[in-house]
Amino acid sequence: MSGDDGTPGNSGYGRKAFKRSKSHFADRITADGRDGWPVEAGRYRLVASRACPWASRALVSRRLLGLEDALSLAITDPIQDDRSWRFTLDPDGRDPVLGIRFLSEAYDKRETGYPGGVSVPAVVDVPSGRLVTNDYQQITLDLATEWTSLHRPGAPDLYPxxxxxxxxxxxxxxxxxxxxxxxxxxxxxxxxxxxxxxxxxxxxxxxxxxxxxxxxxxxxxxxxxxxxxxxxxx
Ligand SMILES: N[C@@H](CCC(=O)N[C@@H](CS)C(=O)NCC(=O)O)C(=O)O
CATH class of the missing domain: 1.20.1050.10 (Glutathione S-transferase Yfyf (Class Pi); Chain A, domain 2)
Structure with missing residues (x-):
């Protein structure tokens, strides 16, 4: 597997100095839908591994903001194999909403032949099955600032x-x-x-x-x- 910039991803760990690459899929889900992805209850699925600190941010924010009903959640097996993140915790090894066995399937639907790595957190558009974003820095900021119409009453302002x-x-x-x-x-x-x-x-x-x-x-x-x-x- 390779990193977001096409360099070896997990397979390179421990063999060269660790260098984090930028997220390749950086579309944003916003209130005004300017990237083509408007905030909409029930439309998107957050994919996370509980073993991943970057993904755990999104789990915490989603819960604190009361977005559980608006943004559904898929949890991957905490351990990746050489095909990256998999839905082996679900019956038949398939995410019940997206119907896929590997998160890479949503990446492939978004961009055929994308040579980079597959990472969590990821947000997938349920109707099309396409990855929207794996931009771990922006996902939580957007949950805090763009998804406000769907926040629970009394939700904290996480980015005042x-x-x-x-x-x-x-x-x-x-x-x-x-x-x-x-x-x-x-x-x-x-x-x-x-x-x-x-x-x-x-x-x-x-x-x-x-x-x-x-x-x-x-x-x-x-x-x-x-x-x-x-x-x-x-
Ligand atoms: N998308 C970012 C950050 C998120 C991230 O590193 N997630 C890890 C799990 S904690 C991941 O999915 N790694 C898969 C891989 O490197 O192949 C990146 O690729 O650097």
Whole structure:
């Protein structure tokens, strides 16, 4: 399997320095449907592995925002085989809504011959069976800001306008040193690389500690996207 940029994906782990590629399918599901994918209850299916921290973000957001009825959920086998994510937890090994055995089938429907990797979280358009997005950074931001008409009453604002600069700044550091740092450590090819990544994780946690000594949440006084992104990696 290969990564989003066509470089070897999982098969390359542990053999070269870990480098994360950009999500190839970055269409957005928005209130105004500008990418062709309007927010609509019951239309899309979130595909997640409970073993994946990036996908777990989407599980937490979906639940906190009360989107369970609007956005259905497919859970993959936590372990991939060489065909990537599979629906072996479901009867007959098929996702009951999409009717597919491998997430790659939704990727293939979207783009024939796409040479990159298959990753979760992914959002699939149920009527066409096509992948909409695997953009793990944007999926949760859009659940928070574009799916508001379907949020439960009293849902938290996970990305409040007034705090976005601070949230973005905290998330950038958390991404670099913690979210991605644990991958750099886990897939390090040498001791030095491992130690540098590990040191980065703990340095960032130390840096965040004073915030959490004086307040319950990383930014502001309610839960935000920043908390979800840190928590799911921890
Ligand atoms: N889509 C992003 C981030 C999401 C991600 O890394 N998900 C992992 C699971 S935690 C995945 O599905 N990896 C499959 C692979 O690398 O082949 C990427 O490809 O870097």
């Amino acid at each position: 306008h007034a705090l976005r600069d601070e949230i973005d700044e905290v998330m950038a550091g958390v991404y670099q040193d913690v979210n991605n740092g644990v991958y750099r450590a886990g897939f390090a090819t040498g001791q030095e690389e491992y130690e540098a990544a590990c040191a980065g994780v703990f340095r960032r946690l130390e840096q965040l500690t004073p915030r959490l000594e004086r307040q319950r949440y990383l930014v502001g006084d309610t839960i935000t996207e920043a908390d979800i992104r840190l928590f799911t990696t921890l």
